[in-house]
Amino acid sequence: RPGTGREDSSAPGPPSGAAGRSPAPCAVCPQLPGKKDLFIEADLMSPLDRIANVSILKQHEVDKLYKVESRPSLSASDQFCFLVRPRIRTMRYIADIINADKMSGRSRKYKIIFSPQKFYACEMVLEEEGVFGDVTCDEWSFYLLPLDEDIISMELPEFFRDYFLEGDHRWINSVARALQLLNSLYGPFSKAYGIGRCAKMSYELWRDLEEESEGEGQGRKPEIGNIFLMDRDTDYVTALCSQVVYEGLVDDTFRIKCGSVDFGPDVTSSDKSIKVLLNAQDKVFSQIRNEHFSSVFGFLSQKSRNLQAQYDRRRGMDIKQMKNFVSQELKGLKQEHRLLSLHIGACESIMKKKTKQDFQEMIKAEHSLLEGFDIRESTSFIEEHIDRQVSPIESLRLMCLLSITENGLNPKDYRSLKTQYLQSYGPEHLLTFHNLKRIGLLTEQSAGDTLTAMESKVSRLVTDRAAGE
Incomplete structure (x- = not known):
């Protein structure tokens, strides 16, 4: 995040458009x-869609x-352009299309744009x-996509699975290049x-890239004070609550999404x-994005009354005032009214879903797990949650939270919860349990494990420091 957020109006804003070294697809067209x-x-x-909508693509002669x-239906186009991630299965998909054209004697031009x-x-x-x-082949190397005034995303949905589960380091280069881009846009970081x-790997590769490029942003006045790089596996708990x-x-x-x-x-x-763009x-x-959900309805209700009051002002207006109202305020009020209706509808949908899931009971169980109290009662709640088939994702999330806060489940609880889950949601989730175990999210205690979750974490950090990592 460049800058310090909304509170600091002097903070550097995100770059306009997708920031990268290669042209956008519409420039490649x-x-x-x-x-x-x-x-x-x-x-x-x-x-x-954030950069080039359908109308822009049409201007660049994109037909379909x-x-x-x-599978495409019969196409009369003599040229196919593929905007894809660098995935093996996608390459096979493209190859099948090309080979099918060859078999039918159809000649076309094919271009593949890889991203990032x-x-x-x-x-x-x-x-x-x-x-x-x-x-x-070409590349669309967009490394940073501005989503809001203080949020820039790399939009790499595969990063977590590839690195933390599969041990694949291929995206480290993209992270390093994103850091290099930020550095060139906003000047050198004071500290990292x-x-x-x-x-650590991302930082070291970024420093190597900086040395090779001889520091493009070195002459600029620094606009970003400090940069913090944190692995997701240092704090799974926040994401699981x-x-x-x-x-x-x-x-x-x-x-x-995006x-x-x-x-x-x-x-x-x-x-x-x-x-809707959020x-x-x-x-x-x-005004409500960071508000606790319990206070959102009250705010929206007050907002609705304020809007109605602004609409009601027109009743006592003369012709000149009415003209100014229509030309200057009415459009904005209608837009705000439309958004207000959507967010009220969203709140109602959220309430219906959370009521079905016993949201308050779930929050209570999570608090117990985080505080280390009433663990047996929380385990019973998770078992009931699984048996009622409320939500497969929510059940897994609670099981992972229990495992992390307890430094792994004791063998009896692990087998019991796993069996109940597979019976409720199907044996195809065996692979899910295997992957969660590999990544350390849902583990079984070994004989002699007595460390608490906090002691285990501290021990790990000390070990990493001793190893120079």
Whole structure:
């Protein structure tokens, strides 16, 4: 996060657009003159939409848009452009399309745009499939995407799984280049602090890149004081606790993707879904995003009354005042009224969902786990939660929180909870338990384990320091 947040108006704002070294896809499109079909990977649709919407793509002669993994219908286009993540399965998907065209005798031009970078393994797959010579490759290396006044995201959904579960370090380079970009935009950082192996590797690679580039931002006045790099596995607890502020509950219920959310018919009170951008420009959202959910309804109710009072002012206006009201205020009031209606609808949907999940009881159980009291009672609540099949994700989250706070489950509880979960939600989750165990989120205590969770964490930090890590 550049700057210190909303409270500091002098803090540097995020770069406009997606910041990176390579051109956006709409800038690459002219390299394929004429009509073309564009295939986009699902998790790149939202980032692309923040930069180049459909109308802009149409201006660059993009005829049809396809979602990667869906088979295109008969296309008359002589050119296919693929905007994809560097994934093996996606390369096979592209190769299948090209080979199918070859079999049918159809000749086209194919261009693959990798984001954020191209990996050698992808080229190897294309070569194995016999299509490497048929494609041209490019990169859309956007490293930072501004989502709000004080939030910049790398939009790398695979990072956690790849690094922490699979031990794959391929995204470290992207993190280092994002740091290099920030450094060039805002001048050198005063100090950098980090905790965790990933943070250390990212920092060291970034320093190497700075030395190679001879410090592009060194001549600039520093606008960022300190930068903090923290591995996610140093604090799983925060991510596992229930959200209690409005923005967090919106994310839990509707899933915020790339700074926007899709509100369905249950929120819009119509048969249509609406995509809403959630940032500081939304005057209603900006005032309630960090508020405890219990106080949000009261605020929205007061806001509704204030809006109505502003509408009522027009009754005593003369013609000149009415003209000014319509030209200067009415549009803003209508927009605010629309947003207010959406957020009230969202609150009602959240309330319905959380009532079904016994939200208050869940919060109570979490507090007990965090404080280390009534563990047996909390375990019973988790068992009941599983047996009632309230939510597979919520059940796993509670089990992981129990495991972390207790430094692993005792073998009897682990087997019992695992068995109940598999019986309730299906044996296909065996792999889930295996992965959670590998990553350290849901573990079984070994014989002789007596350390508390805090003692174990402190011991680990001391060990890391002694090892120079």
